Amino acid sequence: MAKTLYDKLWDMHVVSEREDGTALIYIDRQILHEVTSPQAFEGLRIAGRKPWRLDTNIATPDHNVPTTAKERASGIEGIADETSRIQVKTLDDNCNEFGVREFNMGSVNQGIVHVMGPEQGATLPGMTIVCGDSHTSTHGAMGSLAFGIGTSEVEHVLATQCVIQRKMKNMRIRVEGELRKGVTAKDIVLYIIGQIGTAGGTGYAVEFAGSAIQSLSMEGRLTVCNMSIEAGARVGLVAVDDTTINYFKGRSFAPKGEMWDQAASAWKELVSDEDAVFDEDILLNAQDIYPQVSWGTSPEMVTDVYGQAPDPALIEDEIKKAGVERALAYMGLQPNQKITDIKLDKVFIGSCTNGRIEDVRAAAEVAKGKKVASTVNQALVVPGSGLVKKQAEEEGLDKILIEAGFEWREPGCSMCLAMNADKLGQGEHCASTSNRNFEGRQGFGGRTHLVSPAMAAAAAIAGHFVDVSE
């Protein structure tokens, strides 16, 4: 029978099936970070268990690490916030105790888990990949089965190398046609979420396909799959093609020599069969997509840069209406307010959605020779990993950005979730390249507008949203 890519990946990893429809699925890679792993290691210790095997795990701190060079200079001891320091140190201690390979805070290989994994070939096509982090869906962009898990499952994977799962349904979202000028992977995925809603993909593994997706670089595909969780889907996928295979060639943990040839030819099979049937099949036209900006407190509350905030008076459904009213109040927006009239206090470029080299390049291209508006209090560029930072500096992108008035930081999650010192003040509007605009996500009372890196850079310069393609 014809299989989808998801079916193939699933079948490849089934260890055993139970009568009730659940299965034991083998996990090829687990990535660990400091926030969701301490209780899992503690669980192992209490039960006297050892990791099932070590060569499947890789760890790095990202959520809590400070991003100023000054605070980073003196290592873990230099982390000002005591609870953050303990958490980062606990990851080091646990990795040492159990023998897990870690890129610690001082390593050039350290970075946001979902940036670090693919860029070093630590996560590869055809693998099952888990992490105690919902944005693990990112790694599906290279034709792997990747999903976020909770801490109990992190412990379960450490101890057994497996998860217990029930198979999801198959959905395909095809975006066909040529993208308009200035429209990026981020705009595609925000547009998709706007169309299907934040629960539209719940229960599905979503394969992104179509010519507009195929035309994206690996970085762009990672951005799209990253936000499949914002559409409710734990799993996002893109089929393997030459772009995928070329991306992994020569990466440090990728196979070499004969083993590479063997791997690359196996990976070519990682596509949905032509006659495979999807439970849900959605077709979108790339020409309908313009640069996107979220106006509300859920990623589905999004429109394009020419759009405006909605008018609750026109909404009939009472629950929906109340939701929109609450979001407008929280965001400090008027009904029908134009997106381009939203003034910005802060700008954040980074995160596992848009903290890759291509994203820094896009921001630098817009910022080159310009200045951040005087009304913008802070504009941060936070590379997703040490290697992204290094590459950007080799290309001179840091200078362009600093010259324009941006701050150039050390790698980490930073203002994506504001667990470290980088955060929004109450009521501040932020153009952010991250993935969640929930209430308080970027700081207590902070107001997040999700956009692409180019749109964020353009907004920093104008002081309000503008269409980057103009």
Added chain:
Amino acid sequence: MKALTTVKGIVAPLDRSNVDTDMIIPKQFLKSIKRSGFGPNLFDELRYLDEGRPGMDNSTRPLNTDFVLNQPRYVGASILMSRANFGCGSSREHAPWALEDYGFRVILASSFADIFYNNCFKNGILPIVVNEQVLDGWFKNVAGNEGYELTVDLQAQTITDAEGNEVAFEVDPFRKHCLLNGLDDIGLTLQEADKIKEYELKRAEIHPWVFGQIK
């Protein structure tokens, strides 16, 4: 894990959809390396008017008296009722830890986000999908009757009100078994250790690059 068989308790209504895990437990409380103690900061940004930080004395903080959990009539509630897409957002297991620590054992909603749903079962919480009409009725009943209670029977898979009206619900048999008996998944999976090893041997033959690269 605490076993769960029947829960009879006050129902607290949280009448909104898309309740996300950042809302359930804001990130500043995720810095703890423990599994317990999150209850006092459940829904922190909704419960209090100031910005919460770990280690604060919550008894001195300004309360948002409009928020349901701050209303005296819902003190001691063990069943939380909400709307669609409950638990969306981050995978943080701190969300079910906080709900459980606060005293909730059952969550009723018209739909749940996948990871959160899964995390609940690992922490002795029963999430139940209930259709919108039934929920509408219960929201009305709760609003109109102080101390409104429901009884959830996991073995029988029923929810019953004080008048004996019964609604059936679905639950995966394996998860039900684990929850009824308070079983730890890891022990169960390790009973299949031979199968896992067999799988690894087979896999290493066809996809050798999966193993041994990370040292």
